[in-house]
Amino acid sequence: PDGAAAGAARERHRRLIKPPGSLGALEELGARLAAMAGECPPPVPEHPAVVVAAGDHGVLARGVSPWPQEVTAAMVAGFCSGGAAVNAIAEAVGARVSVLDVGVASPLQPHPRLRSAKVRPGTRDISREAAMSREEAARAVISGAGIAGELVESGADLLVTGDMGIGNTTPAAALVAAFTGRPAREVTGRGTGIDDDTFRLKVRVIEQALELHGPETADALGVAAALGGLEHAALAGVILEGAARRVPVILDGIAANAAALVARYLAPECAGYMVAGHLSAEPGAGAALKHLGLEPLLDLGMRLGEGTGGLLAAPLVRAAAAVLARMDTFESAGIAEG
Amino acid sequence: PDGAAAGAARERHRRLIKPPGSLGALEELGARLAAMAGECPPPVPEHPAVVVAAGDHGVLARGVSPWPQEVTAAMVAGFCSGGAAVNAIAEAVGARVSVLDVGVASPLQPHPRLRSAKVRPGTRDISREAAMSREEAARAVISGAGIAGELVESGADLLVTGDMGIGNTTPAAALVAAFTGRPAREVTGRGTGIDDDTFRLKVRVIEQALELHGPETADALGVAAALGGLEHAALAGVILEGAARRVPVILDGIAANAAALVARYLAPECAGYMVAGHLSAEPGAGAALKHLGLEPLLDLGMRLGEGTGGLLAAPLVRAAAAVLARMDTFESAGIAEG
Incomplete structure (x- = not known):
């Protein structure tokens, strides 16, 4: 990001026909967008695109979610046919939806909206072994970067990260714990909705995974391979490619926040291109955003x-x-300042 | 609002392909929209329109704002030419902008976007006499209702309240104090930016006005006439007409929140058609929304x-x-629930 452009935006905000500061968080967001673009005013994004990265999770076998693994594939089919929440909301805000299969266990029907880049049919159980090899993690990152690059080439000027993967709040919380240093119980949530017993099990499973792998943040790819999901790795790639192309990347919830930590530890400057879209109800989300120094726009x-x-x-x-x-x-409007 | 339609929406939310409750505040908002429309699913608003009601304020003579009165007219010209914040943001979200002059003191150039319905050239000083007569307040309400009705007739399916009036956070805070029963110092803010001395003066002025008029909430039009601004009265009319036509009305900040209190005390059921767009940084805004039972979407x-x-x-x-x-x-997607 370009500090001079951000400074120019802050200065411009003082001259616009409104009291200084009266647009609140929108003003600093504008300055950050100027920094990302390297110019003030920044371009106005007209073509947002969401990448929904999908994968399955070996740790699901531990019983961390009430939903069966097949739902991942069924939801991917929903994203393709257009009947899921992401489709309805994308249409409402004028965004395009792309789906990236980096690791769905079940077979998927081809669809124009679906990019097949399956690295492996789901990860291994992180509480017992590494989720994937370093090479597999790298391949998922590259797939995410690839689709982000193609979207930007075809006109997308604002990227949004999306995710699908039954059980994926477990590896997400493990990644957040690993990168922020917080204990598992503080960053683990109830995902799509689990009872107290399942919640305690989930925390224990994450603690086991952290103990088994002893993650070192200096080796971010290693952490992602040991504890993550293929969709988290892919979204890290989306973020890195967006940053490399100076396109803002809006983070969704806990999966995106975990991916953002991976990306941040791979290439610190990419954090300057992240926008925290909202604060997920998952407790790990707030911890991750705080660690990244990002304020969520919505709650x-x-x-x-x-x-x-x-x-x-x-x-x-x-x-x-x-x-x-x-x-x-x-000045341009000929109004005297108060 | 139609409670059965809201119930149908809540029930439908449990059957949509997502975990129940996972869309957070969006789900209850959807239920409220169904109640407003009287059907589930509710229509998807495609044509939002903002009404910016403008007026001047006799109380400005007390020194409650650093901005001169002429800025109201200059900003109205800005709304017409398209260079103000409301224009930039309206374009960004696909909304149309209409400006309603119910009480600007200075002469205004005609413009296709400007509706002239000047009731009087600014109010009187609320700390010394009634801002306007009851008849004038009623005329402002009717003007707001009129423009809202015409917007709906010409296709608007979502109304947004906007306001302009140098000094108008003073009458807004007075209205909030009158309707919520809170002391002036709790609901008074710094508006577009005032120093400590001006802030203390502003609170004192509002206290004087409340003492002078002894507002009774049972007579909401009388309260609006004694303490309000012409734009607040007009926005109350926008809200009432939106409600009468079953169109959701998004409230902006403190001026809209004050107007919403007037509307609510004129016709309680209209609160069911209000959506609190955001929580203004002005302290009276939160007090008003709490009194109205509304949760703001943005902060x-x-x-x-x-x-x-x-x-x-x-x-x-x-x-x-x-x-x-x-x-x-x-059921329609053939997915088993978790």
Whole structure:
């Protein structure tokens, strides 16, 4: 990110026809967008695109979720046919939906909206062995980067991370614990909805995984391979590629936040291109965002994933850029300042 | 609002292909939209329109704002030419902008976007006499209702309240104090930015006005006439007409919240059609919303007015309706529930 462009945006905000600071968080968001683009005013994003990365999880065998693994594939089919929450919300905010299979266990029907880049049919159980090899993690990262790059080439100017994977809040919480250093019980949530017994089991499973692998944040790819999911690795790639192309990347919930930590520890500067779309109801989300130094734009108690919360922030990002790009200054409007 | 339609929406949310409750506040918003429309799924709003009601304030003579009165007219010109924050944000969320002059003191150039319905050229000083007569207040309410009705007739399916009026946070805080019963110092804010001395003066002025008029909430029109601004009365009319036509009305900040209290005490049922777009940084805003039983969707520290914060919530309202209207159910998608 370009500090001079951010400074120019802050200075421009003082000259726009409104009291200084009166647009609240939108003003600093605008400055960050200017920094990302390296120019002030920043371009106004007109073509948001969400990448929903999908994968399955060996740790599901431990009973961390009430949903069967087959639901991952069924939901991917839903994203393709257009009947899922991500589709409804994407349409509402004018975004396009792409689905990336990096690790769904069940076979999937081909579909124009679905990119097949299956690295392996689901991860291994992180509480007993590494989720995947380092090479597999790298391949998932590259797949995410690849689809992000193609979306930008074809006109996307705002990326949103989405995820699908039954059981994936378990590896997400493990990644958050590993990168933030917080205990598992503080960053583990109830995912799609589990009872007290399952919650205690989930915390224990994550503690076992952390103990088994002894993650070192200096080796972020190793952490992702040991504890993560294929979709988390892929979303880290989406973030890295967005940053490399100077396109803002809106993070959705806990899966995206965990992926953002992986990306941040692989290449610290990429954090400058992240926008925290919302604060997921999952406790690990807040911990991850705090560690990343990001303030969420929305706090609606959402915990679905798929990119739904991130998409809802897309109009806010567009508005933050638009006020810098389209408003008059006191001078141009001939208004005396108060 | 139609409780059966809200119940149908809540029931439908349990059958959509996602864990129950996972869309957080969007789910209850969807149920409220169903209740407003009287059907489930509710229509998906596609044509939001913001009404920016403008007026001047006799109380400005007391020195409650650093901005000169002429800025109201200059900003109205800005709304017309399209260079203000409301224009940039309206474009970003796909909304149309209409401006309603119910009480600007300075002469205004005609413009296709500007409706002239000047009741009087600014109010009187509320700390010394009634802001306007009851008849004038009623005329402002009717003007607001009139423009809202015309917008709905011409296709608007989601209304947003906006305001402009140098000094108008003083009457807004007075209205909030009168309707909520809270002391002036708790509901008074710094508006567009005032120093400590001006803030103390502003509180004193509001206390004088409350003491002078002894407002009775049973006579809401009388309270609006004694303490309010012409734009607050007009926005009460926008809200009442939106409710009468079963169109959701998104409230912006403190001016809208004060107007919503007037509308609510004129016709209690209209509160069912209000959506709190955001929590303004002005302290009276939270007090008013709490009194109205409304939870704000956004909390971005904004305090500009013009409808800017309300507009940012329009995509959330659209999304809340879209998930009910467009998502598959577990049954239709052939997915087993977890």
